[in-house]
Amino acid sequence: MKLSARNQIKGTVVSVQKGQTTGHVRLDIGQGVIVTSSITNEAIDDLELKVGDTAIAVIKASDVMVAK
Numbered sequence: 001m002k003l004s005a006r007n008q009i010k011g012t013v014v015s016v017q018k019g020q021t022t023g024h025v026r027l028d029i030g031q032g033v034i035v036t037s038s039i040t041n042e043a044i045d046d047l048e049l050k051v052g053d054t055a056i057a058v059i060k061a062s063d064v065m066v067a068k
Contacts, residue, residue, distance in 0.1 A: 023044050
């Protein structure tokens with residue numbers, strides 16, 4: 001699949017937790033860094049996401065803020 005988003009980070013699914021309507025998918029992208037995404041339960045089912053799968057975090061944002 002091709003996307004216009006440039007920020008695509010490959011990782012491994014380390015957990016999938018469904019809630020009532022949305023769930024949280026955690027990806028290990030290496031070096032101890034975990035990215036968490038909140039997506040619909042329907043998307044989790046459609047993608048057939050499960051622990052151990054390879055997946056891609058696609059980050060599309062108009063603003064990125066940095067604080068210290």
